[in-house]
Amino acid sequence: MSSAQTPVRWGIIGTAKINAKLLAGAATVEGMEVAAVASRSAETATAYAREMGIPRAHGSYEALLADPAIDAVYISLPNSLHHPWTLASLRAGKHVLCEKPYTRLPEEVEEAWAAADGAGRVLQEAFMWRHSPQTRRLLELLPRIGPLQIIRATFSFPLGDPADVRLQPDLAGGSLMDVGCYTVSAARLIAGEEPDRVHGEQLVGPSGVDLRFSGLLHFPRGITALIASGFTTAHQGLEVVGRHGSLFVPDPWHARSGTILLRTEAGEEAIHVPFRDPYGAELEDMNAAIRGEDRPLLGREDALGQATTIAALYRAAETGSAVTLG
Ligand SMILES: NC(=O)c1ccc[n+]([C@@H]2O[C@H](COP(=O)([O-])OP(=O)(O)OC[C@H]3O[C@@H](n4cnc5c(N)ncnc54)[C@H](OP(=O)(O)O)[C@@H]3O)[C@@H](O)[C@H]2O)c1
Structure with missing residues (x-):
């Protein structure tokens, strides 16, 4: 199947300021759609989805992870929440693009990439540069x-x-x-x-x-x-x-x-x-990895070194x- 026939369906966890740049990058990428956004508040999620033109809004991060029509999530939460929500996303069977810095604790890198490997899912730290x-x-x-x-x-x-x-x-x-x-x-x-x-x-x-x-x-x-x-x-x-x-x-x-x-x-x-919009290029790299066409540019070794x-x-x-x- 071509990438145009099987779009990767993305969900965004949180209504962070940085999402606007990722969404602008996503608009330059074929073969994907941003299908849902989640917020800790249903009202915020609904208003944000309307403002950004995102089809579905979830009033909790857990609800987005339970959405079967989401393949991959973008995590743009504050730094201390990257690891717990990455683990939860992987447990829910989602691929994960997590904002930088993933963590300052090497043991969290080991745990997260082991979980990704175990689940057969792609995990990448979002260093768009x-x-x-x-x-x-x-x-x-x-x-x-x-x-x-x-x-x-x-x-x-x-x-x-x-x-x-x-x-x-x-x-x-x-x-x-x-x-x-x-x-x-x-x-x-x-x-x-x-x-x-x-x-x-x-x-x-x-x-x-x-x-x-x-x-x-x-x-x-x-x-x-x-x-x-x-x-x-x-x-x-x-x-x-x-x-x-x-x-x-x-x-x-x-x-x-x-x-x-x-x-x-x-x-x-x-x-x-x-x-080339670096956020768009980053998403293209993720989508190719999710489809099994290529390895993600950044993996466990890079996150561990960081x-x-x-x-x-x-x-x-x-x-x-x-x-x-x-
Ligand atoms: N790659 C880049 O170019 C780039 C640029 C800027 C930032 N970043 C990274 O992106 C992440 C977010 O940065 P940002 O400046 O966009 O953040 P932000 O605007 O402050 O947004 C963070 C979001 O996290 C959610 N959240 C959950 N728990 C929270 C808490 N206890 N306090 C505050 N927010 C909480 C909120 O969404 P809800 O209220 O909807 O749940 C909030 O909108 C950081 O890791 C940062 O390093 C990357």
């Missing part, structure tokens, strides 16, 4: 700058609302969790291995989560990565320095600018990459000492 053509192009360009030496990755934005889920310790907030996880993802992807030693410094705000986090990751083959995240200023960028030049990506995470600057002895060259590194960075910042891994 990994699905961008711009990210693929960056990887292709790495040989142009010679042996890699330093990676520098930042992602921060000003966060004003004290009620935001990102500032709540019981919901696993914090800047390293929220946006620093992208910088960790970039460092690990570009280094091509897992770090063996990390250092961290954090500025903890009144609610008890890090408002700023700076880290240094050392990789076994000698590359070092400097990462920084925060809720206090707007800044982002990804730079890779090699022995013979450097690559700079001004808009690495959303890839809207589609520009990579290659700097070598020959001068600076701006390389342009056509935009959680292990994030946990080590927080431990380093809390203790003031380097943390050795592996």
Whole structure:
């Protein structure tokens, strides 16, 4: 059967702000439909479904998981709820695309992917930046700058609302969790291995989560990565320095600018990459995996590397000492 004949039927758990971007991405993808949304409140679910043009509304997450006409769920709940609702979704027989960061606890990654394997369902952590053509192009360009030496990755934005889920310790907030996880993802992807030693410094705000986090990751083959995240200023960028030049990506995470600057002895060259909605690309990847056409881009190993590194960075910042891994 063609993908057009068998659309993957998606349900969304929660009425999060980020859903709007996923829905815009879904509109660019063939062979899927967003068939239902769930909220903790029936009224919210109904109003949200009407506003977003989603056919069915469920007044509890459990009701959506019991909906037999849903194949896969998108979980965009606050961070501390990713793991329990992923397990519940897998138990209900659904495939799962769960927002980043899946967790900072490696044992939760092990438990979740074991459950997915056991249920024969696809589980992926939603790092949309990994699905961008711009990210693929960056990887292709790495040989142009010679042996890699330093990676520098930042992602921060000003966060004003004290009620935001990102500032709540019981919901696993914090800047390293929220946006620093992208910088960790970039460092690990570009280094091509897992770090063996990390250092961290954090500025903890009144609610008890890090408002700023700076880290240094050392990789076994000698590359070092400097990462920084925060809720206090707007800044982002990804730079890779090699022995013979450097690559700079001004808009690495959303890839809207589609520009990579290659700097070598020959001068600076701006390389342009056509935009593809990263949320749409992520959903295409999930749909192909659900149909058994391909493996998901990101699986257990990547989620485990993420959680292990994030946990080590927080431990380093809390203790003031380097943390050795592996
Ligand atoms: N990939 C990306 O580009 C991207 C961008 C932004 C955020 N994210 C991730 O997406 C997730 C959601 O972020 P967001 O900013 O969109 O969140 P948000 O707008 O605050 O929404 C979270 C939703 O979770 C539900 N919820 C359940 N228990 C809750 C609780 N105790 N407190 C608050 N909400 C609760 C609520 O839905 P109901 O009330 O309907 O149940 C709420 O609408 C986070 O994991 C974040 O890291 C990813």
